[in-house]
Amino acid sequence: MKALRRWSIRFGLFSGAMASMLWGMTATTLALPQSQIIEKLKQVPVFTVANEKGSPLVASGGNNSRVTGVFMSQQDAQEFVNNLKKENPELGNKVQVVPISLGRVYKLDKQNEGKSKELDFRYVPMEEEVNSALSVLKQQGQDIDNFGGVPLFIARGGEDQGYLTVKRGNGDPVIPMFFEKEQLENMIDKFKESQPQNADSVKIDVTTLESVLKTLEENNNEQLKQVVLVPSQESMQFIQQNSQQQN
Structure with a gap:
């Protein structure tokens, strides 16, 4: 579980009362300060x-809007550039993938x-994770063929279905939300080993990055401060390589 390598493998359960907030169902006039949201995302x-x-x-885009894509995957962004070079070589050869x-x-x-x-930033999810999100929702009984947004996966368990x-x-507890379902499954395996009595109660939920951002903007609950977004394995490798180059 490389993304969590700096975290101790001590698991707990957080109250399920926060569920409605993460799914954007509870509104309040308070908001998490923008500086804290940026810190959480950077x-x-x-x-x-x-x-x-x-x-x-x-x-x-529509209504004369200006749109730029923000890819969750470096490989997807590079594939877009490669296709652009084939379809429009003059433009394609002038651009490159830039991390941010x-x-x-x-x-x-x-x-x-x-x-x-105004420039509209459009998040481009990883197709494999969109398919994983659809699979999770269908297993929950939802009749859905399309998933709008960037999937984020989170685990719940225990008697009150609190967040893992x-x-x-x-020593500070955090609530990890994963861009990649496989990483969450690895965490769940560790949890089941440490708390076998709760193993059968664990389930995976899925929300969207867009919903989480909206919730952070509209709520200033202490529990939300413990939400941590865990990059994909591909992104973690990029961070490691970039760090090594800087050193």
Whole structure:
């Protein structure tokens, strides 16, 4: 479980009372400060397509809007560039995949709100994880063929179906939400080993990155501060490689 390698393998269960907030069902006039949201997001690398000056590739959307893609996967972003080079070599050869933190994208998105030439950032999920999300929802009895948004996977268990937590090295409990279902399944396996009495109660839920961001913007509950977004294995490898190059 590489993404959690710095966290102690001590699991707990967090009250299920927070479920409605994470699914955007509870509204309040309080909001998590934007600086805290950015801090929570900045550890997640995402990928854009931009020219050598760093200007993002922009497409025209509805109502004369300007749209740029934000890929969760570096491979997906590179595949997009490769296809663009085939379909439009002149443009494709002028752009490249550029890494950026999700926190930076969120900050830019907020700075652009309300401007006459507002730039709309569209998150592009990993297809495999979209399929995993659809599978989870169908197993829960939902009749659904399309999944809108970037999937985030979270585990619940115990008598009151509280959220599974892990503890950081400093002992603070966090509620991990995964961009990749396989990583969550690895965590669940560890949980079942440590708490076999709760093994049969564990289940996987799925929400969207967009819903979580909206909830963070509209709620300032202490429990929300413990939500941690866990990048995919591909993104974790990118972080490690980038860190080694900087050192």
